[in-house]
Amino acid sequence: MTILTVANLTMRFGGLTAVNDVSFTARQGEITAIIGPNGAGKTTLFNCITGFYKPSSGSITVVHGSKNLRLDKLPGHSIARKGRVARTFQNIRLFSGMSVLENLLVAQHNRLQASTGFGVLGILGLGGYRAAERHAIELATHWLAQTGLLERADDPAGALPYGAQRRLEIARAMCTEPLLLCLDEPAAGLNPRESSALNDLLLSIRAGGTSLLLIEHDMGVVMKISDHIVVLDHGTKIADGKPADIRSNTVVISAYLGEDDEDDAPLAGATP
Amino acid sequence: MAYALQQLVNGLTLGMIYGLIAVGYTMVYGIIGMINFAHGDVFMIGAFIGIIVITALSGITAVPLGLLAALIISAALCGLYGFSIERVAYRPLRGSFRLAPLISAIGMSILLENYVQTSQGALERAIPNLIPGGITLMRQDGFAVQLTWMQIAIMAVTLVVLAVFTYIVTKTPLGRAMRAVEQDAKMAALLGIDTNRTISTTFIIGSALAAMAGVMFLLYYGVIDFYIGFNAGIKAFTAAVLGGIGSLPGAVLGGLLIGLIEAFWSGYATVAYKDAAVYSILAIVLMFMPSGLLGRHEVEKV
Secondary structure (H helix, E strand, O other), X not given: OEEEEEEEEEEEEOOEEEEEEEEEEEEOXXXXXXXXXXXXXXXXXXXXXXXXXXXXXXXXXXXXXXXXXXXXXXXXXXXXXXXXXXXXXXXXXXXXXXXXHHHHHHOOXXXXXXXXXXXXXXXXXXXXXXXXXXXXXXXXXXXXXXXXXHHHOOOEHHHOOHHHHHHHHHHHHHOOOOXXXXXXXXXXXXXXXXXXXHHHXXXXXXXXXXXXXXXXOOHHHHHHHOOEEEEEEOOEEEEEEOHHHHHOOHHHHHHHHOOOOOOOOOHHHHOO | OHHHHHHXXXXXXXXXXXXXXXXXXXXXXXXXXXXXXXXXXXXXXXXHHHHHHHHHHEOOEXXXXXXXHHHHHHHHHHHHHHHHHHHHXXXXXXXXXXXHHHHHHHHHHHHHHHHHHHHHOXXXXXXXXXXXXXXXXXXXXXXXXXXXXXXXXXXXXXHHHHHHHHHHHHHOHHHXXXXXXXXXXXXXXXXXXXXXXXXXXXXXXXXXXXXXXXXXXXXXXXXXXXOHHHXXXXXXXXXXXXXXXXXXXXXXXXHHHHHHHHHHHHHHOOHHHHHXXXXXXXXXXXXXXXXXXXXXXOOOOO
């Protein structure tokens, strides 16, 4: 079953074509990784999928059961609500002045707001508000426990160490109860122990029924957990397949080794 | 001693009114990063709606009921004004260069002043003191320190309004959404928060607070005209900057300080230079604390 279909997606910034006619599908209940050298257009692709950019042409469709939804036609705030797509960022974007718990409650704003008669009943503590708030706190507690942040619930999000902030971003995205979670380099800057804990977290999210779309440079993570890999280079798709196929794909290897991108770990070192 | 106490009482009353207006400035600045120069004029319109309601109801209902009605009707109508101002003058300019909404705000301010001038007349309008009397706190050397019922009422209403407002901002989903949009609007939208609606709500709440401040200004001084919004607006803006623009407790603190400075300067130096005193203190504070008393230091991430 397909959850996401990207068809002939092109994104231009003036004269620069960052993503050029890219098509791929992500399947439900799988982890799909998008890899490629720096500047390949991975984050731009993500920004199109999550509504940050409106693509120049092409379409992005999510499939919920029998319903198809065009993400590129939805306004930004509906992508979480109707599209049920959530994301995290390469550079962490938490609400650093709010507490850890509040960050997770903000993510459940829509459900809470709907139950409060748009704020009026909530102020009086009436209606379904109390029950909705209890449910919201339960869900937040669940993800705090999953990410090992339960003890830090009342601390300001900005005070957490780096690795914990990354996990909090994932917890916050999960609190929107997405069907598709897009992660932009979740392992960046993590030490090996944190990175392996992240693998377990991502696998447990997949087990919970959420499909994942993953941008990652850490080939250890990519090769170990992804079910399907899409390789981009200079804005175009150069390969698409299972991890084992990608590892031996000559086009991919030359894209990685043939360039002066010293930041990118060559695939050769990725064998676990 | 008695004289100083009297100035303290006067200053606190005035400061609370400034604080209420300043909260609206600071909220709007926090959420969309612009100074809403029409805010002072919403305060003025609030005062006018207050005088219309009070005059209409005078003799029909009891005074406290009339005042309550004035507060509620004025807050509701000014909330509508705030909503419309944002829709008409600011939203179309969002994403445009920084000065555009600022100019639009100044234009809106002039428009509202002229609109009230033509519809209500340029003359001063007055109402009698509706809550006369008070209590004498102390007597010394023939000077009686008066705390009028009116001052008590103003302080009580302000404290209740601020308490409700604080509860909304800190505890409700609406308040969380407002703070989230303030910190990172795009991220908030990604989490499903309708940022446009949140910004509208911010304008409605801020304008309702300004309207209530307007009604209390009317009750306290008894005289208003179409131009009061300018001076009160600038003072409240000063209060917001003094407290640290973007900080809600800062706005209230700034308002109280401005009220106190004004009262004490008028009491001990000259009334004519009270505004100069206020702005001098603002300048001095900003020299040493550029982000205001309770403002956050913005660390630019590279």
